[in-house]
Amino acid sequence: MATPAVTLYLLPGASSLFPHILLRYCHIPFTPHVIHHPSNLATDLADISAKHQVPVLVLDGGNDNNTRTVVTENPAIAHAINQLAPQCHLFGRTRTDFLKVCEWLNFISGPLHAQAWGPYIRPERFTTATTPEALTGVKAAAEQRLHERFAMLEKGLHADGPWALGEHFTAVDAYVFPFFRLPTARGMMGRGDMEGCYPRWGRVVRGVEGMEAVRETLAFEEASKQ
Template sequence: MLKSLRDNGAGAHIESSIRLYYSPGACSLAIHIVLEELNLPYRLELVSVAEGKTAEPRFLGINPKGRVPVLQIDGSLLTEAPAILIYLADVNPEVALLPSTKLERFHCLEWLNWLSSTVHAVNYGQFWRPERFTNDSSQFESIVAKGKENIISAYRHIENGLTGKMWSVGGDYSCVDPFLLVFYLWGSAVGFNMQIDYPEWSLHAERVLSREAVRRAIEQEGLSFRLV
């Protein structure tokens, strides 16, 4: 069952009803954080991936892709984390979650597309969902191993991309940074030694986690974490 969890305070440019379909700790966490950053009025609808709720008919009627996040704005639905993050940042420019220069804005899109399409869909897909890549169960173990190898390679790229930087794009916090936090927390959850192997990313994660909006979203999702 979809469960409404929370209404958030008074909003800015989006005055209409906003609803976020999410699963705790999934990539929808980044959208949840951004909604808190923007101080928009919204409702949360829990659709637990762990409990298989995204595959149930009721949710498939909302998003036939069977994935979170889904953002509902009045009668319209928007799916895919990069599209939602860019949308929310773009319609609330006063909060400056997108850089002011065109090139840096497209660097945000570059980060978001790669994180979603490659790191999430392919690398973590191989690691967590080998059945999506073959019907031959005898190949699952090798696909999982390759997925882990690909995640490590991607994480090294992220580490290099954050080296010497306060934030991922330009000099200011953007909608990319909470999305990077999601993958950092996933790495910690699957047993990577994030602080040892990715020290620059760990510093970045600490900066993101120090923000009040981030702490509120994590608390609302009932998550616990530690930087390891």
């Protein structure tokens, strides 16, 4: 079966950093389609995905019907990338690893990202109230949930590492990486505070930061910002 042409729709600084890292780590040729501002999502994705959210992975060809496949949602995109590069073991090397990676990806995309980080940075999307006091209340509750989710994440990471599941890098490591950086970028917690509160998580992040694929990804996204 032929290899599909791969396109990743991404927004610098968004959660599309996760599949961007995976594609570069696996040395999968792809075309990055950079969306430079959230206000451009609906326009740039109008003919691609009705969700108007990044990331979006587009696979052209490479299947029995030589058709286009559009994949949304980070856990599903990670599965698609794993299918393109099974030798990279993004979902681990054992059945248990596979199940744990699936569990982690869903935890990060749901309870952490959608249910906690989302209302923290966009409180107006989670209430019909418009007063500053109401929005502040939504954000404060979301920050409390974030600390709870961060503590759960820290406790669940492998005690000795060096990676989230133990000895080998998996998709989990790439997914926890941006969420360690975001609190500092948003002024919620400094890098030192994050490392002090979450040493296992910090250890994983330092390992991810040392990877060539990650340095390339961060450099590309920084250069793409407008």
